[in-house]
Amino acid sequence: MDSSEIYWNDRALLEWQVELGATDAILDAPVDRYALEAAKPAPKVAAATEKPAAAPVPTKAPEVDAVALARTAAETAGDLNALSSAMQAFEHCELKKGARSFVFCDGNPAARVMIIGEAPGREEDRAGRPFVGRAGQLLDRMLEAIQMGRAADDAARSVYITNVLPWRPPSNRTPDKDEIAMMLPFLERHVALADPEIVVLMGNTPCQALLGRTGITRMRGNWVDVLGKPCLPMFHPAYLLRNPIAKREAWADLLDLNARLRG
Template sequence: MTDQATYQGFALDADTALALLDWQLEMGCDVPMLDAPVDRFDLPARVAPAAPVPVTAPPVPDDDLSARLAQARMLAQGAATLEALAAAQEGFDGIELKKGARNFCFADGNPKARVLILGEAPGDEEDRQGRPFVGRAGQMLDRMFGAIGLARDGVDAERAFYVTNVLTWRPPGNRDPEPDEIAVSLPFLQRHIDLVSPDLIVLMGNIACQAAIEKRGILRLRGQWVQAFGRPALPMTHPAYLLRNPVAKRDAWGDLLSLQARLESLAV
């Protein structure tokens, strides 16, 4: 076998043969020749198309999320007290997380406090105890706000804080909440905040910011006052982030001082 082929008496090398093939393809010769010629004008007789078989369209299912949202809004608006709201939200079956969680985590602290801290979702220890912010991050939270004279167990509303989460059921593996999980939780959260009626809200972490102001990027948002649920709100880095990144505690301290100054200005 040689590197040349013979075509109509001419010797072709491999490169020339390949170039000819490329030219034929460019000219549209992309169908191989058959053993016998084909008359392209000899069309087969037209066959009448078969009558279409009627197909019954399947019924369009109801929008499950819309139905769950409507139910959540109805239950939330019907709650006149925090106790009634907690019972309504705990009994709500429109969120799958309820099936895998151990305990319902509604809130903790003094509901008459001027400051409401909004976290993300229960973790393992919160799921175990049925209270928000009781694990390592919760202990950090207590120390942070204790540094400016606020405590969750404070009897005096001026020196207390109240804490809850966007979600009241723990996501498996502490994953981020899904958008529909946040959506069906929002009517209860809005009613929760209305009933507590805090002067200021602290948005702890990305999920709290996503739910309250539809933004993420806590490292950009932190320290800047915004409006959430009709009230002044301050985004802050989550205590769990501070445990992983101690260098960020300096910025968190600045945010706490900003919160303290805002409280003092409102008291005048």
């Protein structure tokens, strides 16, 4: 029988076995599985003196002292432009990642009055300037009522405006204490470089940052010292939009500010 006949004969036998229901190929002799198990080599047992290898200890990244880094960056800024650049380069505030714009200041840096708010809102984030939304428009009208404004060329009647934080918090939420502490060295340096005669703190957040306490309804209208300068806490214009009845107290504070400037 030649090779071709052997092939076709074997194939016919295989097809016949498949038709009978065979599914697996087996050997021509049974296998003693118990003998195979007995012949399997025993697992190696470590000697009593042999210690198991210690699991690698994951290395922990060193913690970053963001406040100290902010303080160093702020102290090296010799003017307002350098301070702005240092703040924009600061990478440790998570708010920067979600904000559209860096919001530094507006108004006249030589102004006698420096107004400090909380943080940019949606409109401020879009424009890159503080106090340009509805609250900012109300602030402008309030200042005009005492013949002052951010656009005034005369330093005696102009204002300089900034915020505690230069980046918008998500959904305009209130800044947390860690964010305030992180940006405080920049704010303190900002006040030192602008060197205003009077500081106005609008709302709870700047009061918490520079005075260490909140409660604007109790603090407003009461002059205090901050960073060696006379300071007047006032209601934030956004609060006045929500509580128009408080505009009477805000007007009294504006008159007090104006009297202080003219005195």
